[in-house]
Amino acid sequence: MSKLTDMQKGAEGTVVSVSGDARFVSRITSIGLTPGCKVSMIKNEKNRPILVYSRDTMIALNRKDCSNIEMEVTA
Amino acid sequence: MTADNEYVIALLGQPNSGKSTLFNALTGMHQHVGNWPGKTVEKKEGSFKREDKKYIVADLPGTYSLSANSDEEMITRDYIASGKADVVCILADSSQLSRSLYMLADYAGITVPCFLLLNMSDVAALQGKTIDAKALEKKLGIPVVPFSAPDRKSYDGFYTALNRALIKQSKLDYTVLEEKYANIEGFNELKNIIPEGVISGYSKTWLAIKAIEGDVPVIAKIKEKLSAENVKTLEKIIVSIKNGVVVAGESKFAWIDELLEGSVKSEKKSASLGKFDRLVTHKIWGKIVVIAIIFGGLLLSFIPALPFMGIGQGISAIPDPLSDILIGIGCPKIIVSLFCDIFIRCISFVVQMLGFVFGVTLVFGLLEEIGLMARVSYVFDNSMSKFGLQGKSVMPFLISFGCTMGGAAGTRVIDNWGQKVLTIALSWAIPCGAAWAVIPLLSTIFFGAWAPVIILAILIVMILHICVTGFIFGRFLVKPEERYGMIMELPPYHKPRWGALLRYVFGRTKDTFLRATKVVLLVAFVFWLLSFTKDGNIANSLLYKFGHFVEPATKLVGMSWQSFLAFLASSLGKEGALGVLSMLYTNSGTLTLGSLMAAEKASNFNELMLANISRPEGLALIFAMTFNMPCIVALAATYQETHSAKWTAIIGVYYTVVALLLAGAAYYIGLLIF
Ligand SMILES: Nc1nc2c(ncn2[C@@H]2O[C@H](COP(=O)(O)OP(=O)(O)O)[C@@H](O)[C@H]2O)c(=O)[nH]1
Numbered sequence: 001m002s003k004l005t006d007m008q009k010g011a012e013g014t015v016v017s018v019s020g021d022a023r024f025v026s027r028i029t030s031i032g033l034t035p036g037c038k039v040s041m042i043k044n045e046k047n048r049p050i051l052v053y054s055r056d057t058m059i060a061l062n063r064k065d066c067s068n069i070e071m072e073v074t075a
Numbered sequence: 076m077t078a079d080n081e082y083v084i085a086l087l088g089q090p091n092s093g094k095s096t097l098f099n100a101l102t103g104m105h106q107h108v109g110n111w112p113g114k115t116v117e118k119k120e121g122s123f124k125r126e127d128k129k130y131i132v133a134d135l136p137g138t139y140s141l142s143a144n145s146d147e148e149m150i151t152r153d154y155i156a157s158g159k160a161d162v163v164c165i166l167a168d169s170s171q172l173s174r175s176l177y178m179l180a181d182y183a184g185i186t187v188p189c190f191l192l193l194n195m196s197d198v199a200a201l202q203g204k205t206i207d208a209k210a211l212e213k214k215l216g217i218p219v220v221p222f223s224a225p226d227r228k229s230y231d232g233f234y235t236a237l238n239r240a241l242i243k244q245s246k247l248d249y250t251v252l253e254e255k256y257a258n259i260e261g262f263n264e265l266k267n268i269i270p271e272g273v274i275s276g277y278s279k280t281w282l283a284i285k286a287i288e289g290d291v292p293v294i295a296k297i298k299e300k301l302s303a304e305n306v307k308t309l310e311k312i313i314v315s316i317k318n319g320v321v322v323a324g325e326s327k328f329a330w331i332d333e334l335l336e337g338s339v340k341s342e343k344k345s346a347s348l349g350k351f352d353r354l355v356t357h358k359i360w361g362k363i364v365v366i367a368i369i370f371g372g373l374l375l376s377f378i379p380a381l382p383f384m385g386i387g388q389g390i391s392a393i394p395d396p397l398s399d400i401l402i403g404i405g406c407p408k409i410i411v412s413l414f415c416d417i418f419i420r421c422i423s424f425v426v427q428m429l430g431f432v433f434g435v436t437l438v439f440g441l442l443e444e445i446g447l448m449a450r451v452s453y454v455f456d457n458s459m460s461k462f463g464l465q466g467k468s469v470m471p472f473l474i475s476f477g478c479t480m481g482g483a484a485g486t487r488v489i490d491n492w493g494q495k496v497l498t499i500a501l502s503w504a505i506p507c508g509a510a511w512a513v514i515p516l517l518s519t520i521f522f523g524a525w526a527p528v529i530i531l532a533i534l535i536v537m538i539l540h541i542c543v544t545g546f547i548f549g550r551f552l553v554k555p556e557e558r559y560g561m562i563m564e565l566p567p568y569h570k571p572r573w574g575a576l577l578r579y580v581f582g583r584t585k586d587t588f589l590r591a592t593k594v595v596l597l598v599a600f601v602f603w604l605l606s607f608t609k610d611g612n613i614a615n616s617l618l619y620k621f622g623h624f625v626e627p628a629t630k631l632v633g634m635s636w637q638s639f640l641a642f643l644a645s646s647l648g649k650e651g652a653l654g655v656l657s658m659l660y661t662n663s664g665t666l667t668l669g670s671l672m673a674a675e676k677a678s679n680f681n682e683l684m685l686a687n688i689s690r691p692e693g694l695a696l697i698f699a700m701t702f703n704m705p706c707i708v709a710l711a712a713t714y715q716e717t718h719s720a721k722w723t724a725i726i727g728v729y730y731t732v733v734a735l736l737l738a739g740a741a742y743y744i745g746l747l748i749f
Contacts (some may be wrong), residue, residue, distance in 0.1 A: 019322050022289065023144050025563050026380035029498050030139035030181075034225075036325060040346055043356055049456065049561055051356060053346035057172040057565075062560025074399040 005050060006067040007041040013071040014038055020062060020068045033069065081129045082241060083159055087151065088166030089178055090137040090490055091566055093194040096224035097233075098134045098167065099579060108718050110492070111136075112661055115552055116493040123233060133160065137490055141181045142285075142320070143292050145557050147491075155187055156276050162240045163189040169199035169221065172339060178213075183249035184281025189217055190240040192233065196221040198567065203342040204437075210338040216248035225572040251333065253280050255326040259287060262313035268305045273297055277658050285649050286312075287319040347601050352450070352565070361454045368451070369473045372442060376434030376481065380458065383430025390423035409607075421595045424648075425588065428708040432484040433584045435474060440576055443488040445570045455562040462545040463553035465489060466561075468498040475502035476511075479705035480712035487716070489582070494551040496717045500548045500726050503713075504540040506533065507705050509649040514701055520681050521693035529694070535699055536737065540702065546730075550567050592705035594711035602647065613659070618643070632735050633695030633742025638688065641696070642738075646704040646731065653680065660687050691745025699738035704730050 001016055016027060032055040033039065042058065043051035045070045049060045088094045096107070101123025105182055111118045119134035135154060136147035165182060169176040172193070179191060193199075193206060216237035223229045226659065239245065256262050266283040271298050273282055285293040288310070294313065298306050312704040318323065348356065356359050394415035401411045442448050452466035459468050468488055475482035482502040488493040506514065514533065518526035549555070608615040622629075622636035629639040637659040645652035657677035677683060688696065704710060704727055714723040 007321055020317060022320070024287075024562075025318070025320045026142045026144055027139060027559065029143075029320050030177050031562055031564065032328065034321060034324040034328050037328065042346060042348055043408065048356075049349070049453070050359060051565070054653040056171040056341075056575065057174050058346065058348075060456075060561055060563050060565060062562065065560040065562070074681075 001019055003067065004052070004071050005038070005048050005063060007044060007071060007073060008043055009044050011073055012038065012040045012075040013073040016070040016072050018069050019027050019064060021075055028066070032057065033059075039071065051062070080127060081131065082130045082671070083160045084237065085133045085135050085154060085160035085163045086166065086176060087135050087163050087182065088137065089139050089175055092137070092166040092168050092175060093224040094134060094137055094166055096575065097192070097194070098132060100224060100227075100230070100575070101132050103188065104582060110719060111150050115493040116150055132739045140177060142288065143290050149292070155185060156274050158275060160187060162237065163187050164192060164237070165189055166194050168194045168200055169193040169196045169204065171208065172199075173328070173335055176331045176334070177209060177327060179247070180252065180331055183247055184278045184284065185276055186246060187276050188240050188244045189247055190245060191215065191217060192222045192235045192236075193220065194222045194224055197226065198569065205340045207338040207618055211334065213722040214248070214334055221494050227574040247279065252326065252330040255330055256280065256323070257328065258285055259322055261316060262287060263301045265309065265312050268301065268308055269297055270300050273300050284323050287316055288323050289313065289319045295567060315574055355454060357449045365451050365454045365469070366473065368442070368447065369470050372438045373474055373477055373481075376431065376438045378434070379437055380430035380434035383433060384427050385699050387423045387427030387430065390419060390426060394419045408609075412607065413603070417596065417599045419593065421599050424708055425595055425711075428480050428591065428712070429584055429588055431478055431481045431673065432587050432712065433580065435481040435484045436487060436583055437576070437580045439470065439485050439488060439529040440580055441571055442570045443497050444569060444576055446566050448488050449563070449566055453565060456563070458712045460558065460561065462497065462501065463549045463555065463558045464494050464498060465491070466507050468494065471498050471502050472505060475505040475507060477508045479503060479505070483709065483716045484587070496719070496722050497545070497548055497552040498714060499713050500552075501541050501545055501727060503705055503709070503730055504537055504544055504603045504702065506537065506701050507649075507709075508700050509706065513649050513653060514697060517684075517693065517697050520684050521688075521690050521697070529697065533698070536702070538697070540733070581585040587712070590715045591708065591711035594714050598707050598710065599647075623694040632699070632739035633692045633745070634699065634738060635688070635692070638692065638696045638699070640703050642703060642734070643699045646707065648706045649700060650651045652700055657683065695738040697740035698741040699734050700728065703734040
């Protein structure tokens with residue numbers, strides 16, 4: 001298991017767990033990043049928002065907020 | 076139903092699902108925009124007629140879910156519970172179906188009749204996705220229609236589905252979802268202790284899952300109806316559940332995935348960024364490209380604006396000769412002055428401004444439509460979120476260096492009302508093109524080669540002003556507890572729909588014309604009353620008396636009554652202020668509204684200024700004029716975009732007061748230096 005923020009560009013994985021404050025969790029759930037969901041990392045550069053692709057959607061995420069998303073990296 | 080043959084439709088969908096496009100197409104010019112009572116959230120209502128029936132359309136605030144994290148979500152929930160809506164139209168984005176069906180899943184358990192629009196079906200088709208709407212309809216028990224909001228042809232399907240939903244009172248079938256919920260520990264127990272009718276329109280299933288999600292208002296409502304013993308049970312269940320939102324979300328998406336299985340086919344595509352997106356998301360190039368796009372857009376806006384400006388300027392040439400003629404044929408002077416000074420001059424002003432509003436709405440509406448504004452938002456999200464704003468707010472800010480009303484018109488792409496008002500409030504602090512024409516001139520007169528230092532000081536004060544104002548206004552408009560870091564989708568690029576776009580732009584321009592004219596006429600009339608004299612002698616006007624009366628106070632901030640009147644004139648338009656100064660110090664000419672708005676400055680203006688105004692006073696005047704209300708039309712544009720007389724007045728008064736305070740500060744600093 002590894003953190004979403006540690007995934008390399010081009011890597012794919014499945015969300016294992018999501019945690020954080022209530023508003024963040026609610027919002028990230030409503031955009032579809034729930035446990036079991038497949039995610040590919042599009043862009044991950046230091047000090048920049050990360051870009052992931054999931055459920056047919058390109059999503060930009062604040063790096064700090066999603067430090068608590070755990071992933072199972074598959075590729 | 077509110078009356079016979081009258082039905083209320085509520086539109087529900089996540090942001091970017093196409094709600095506004097649908098709303099505008101359905102209601103056309105029959106819409107009313109206001110605010111939800113006591114809330115900083117926009118309320119849009121409209122209506123349309125079809126086959127002898129009248130339909131009221133309520134555009135619910137765009138939210139991602141039906142939780143209780145924001146005013147928008149609470150308003151949406153309360154509206155549905157109020158029973159006002161006969162039917163709820165739920166929008167989903169066909170090109171990102173699984174993600175955007177979350178709203179439907181969150182709706183499951185609400186008993187108000189509904190139907191599902193699969194919007195953006197054209198985009199989905201382009202991506203090679205096929206969606207079997209009939210199969211979904213069978214599983215969901217409600218009408219499901221493929222749809223494309225900008226495409227007139229797809230509306231027949233909409234009307235048919237609407238009627239079917241109304242006639243059948245079609246309710247969403249959520250038995251499969253409920254089976255999934257049942258696997259969540261405590262769900263069944265919880266559902267069994269909840270009595271019927273806790274909130275009308277919301278089933279026990281819906282209430283139970285919200286309670287599991289830790290929804291505070293729902294839990295409180297349930298508790299009101301429970302015996303003391305059951306309250307304990309409820310609390311025990313809730314405490315034992317960790318991460319209720321995630322667990323419930325898993326069930327919802329599992330339901331969605333099952334729903335779509337076999338009903339949606341797509342060619343697997345691997346995701347990657349296009350060339351342009353790689354550039355935009357680049358650490359350094361991103362910002363440069365975005366700023367270049369905005370300035371390019373600003374320049375482009377001038378092309379459609381030019382004809383308007385020409386016409387406006389043509390109109391502004393009418394009053395002088397016309398008033399001569401009218402007076403010549405014996406019209407009473409007061410009527411001539413009212414008609415020429417107020418009416419024609421205001422129309423000229425408003426028409427010139429319309430050009431800008433038209434250009435900005437068209438160009439930036441186009442950029443929004445294509446999907447570029449979302450990239451702008453991405454690039455500047457970090458900087459703007461410090462004020463509680465979206466990254467898009469950077470666009471109105473940059474436009475405001477040219478023209479504040481253009482900036483105000485540009486805030487249309489911001490979909491959150493509080494953020495929109497905050498953006499406008501902050502963009503007022505940015506000196507506009509007219510200020511940039513006046514300020515360097517005054518600075519050079521008073522400070523010669525030191526003028527660049529003054530300009531620099533103005534830029535620094537501008538930044539501080541934005542920070543302080545952002546802090547003060549932000550607390551009310553974008554509640555700090557409702558802010559979070561960026562979680563946003565980068566939508567795919569869309570081809571522009573010129574027809575829909577132009578209809579929208581013309582509609583808005585006409586709307587702006589009507590509203591702005593009202594505000595401008597009103598303010599101009601007040602100024603006219605204040606400045607009117609029978610004989611043209613300034614000393615007989617109320618404005619002069621007022622200026623004299625408050626001079627002891629304005630002296631405190633380094634302003635003589637002449638400077639103060641020029642300051643007041645600069646809130647109508649900065650260009651007029653220099654003319655007013657010339658007139659007051661040479662004691663020539665008549666002070667009329669016309670001269671307040673557009674007088675020529677005297678040929679010996681420099682000497683006049685230096686002879687009558689000391690350098691600290693000059694500094695005060697410069698700061699007062701720079702940070703004053705940008706102009707009367709910006710005020711009107713602010714009202715038009717915020718449609719809140721209250722916030723427009725607050726912003727206006729705030730800026731006037733702050734400008735005077737800044738003038739005072741500049742004056743005393745000036746006294747120390749010079
Ligand atoms: N191609 C296409 N574009 C659409 C469709 N519906 C909406 N759009 C575009 O998608 C963007 C977002 O739509 P909008 O109505 O503002 O969404 P809202 O945030 O839900 O109000 C706009 O640029 C629309 O022109 C559609 O069915 N097909």
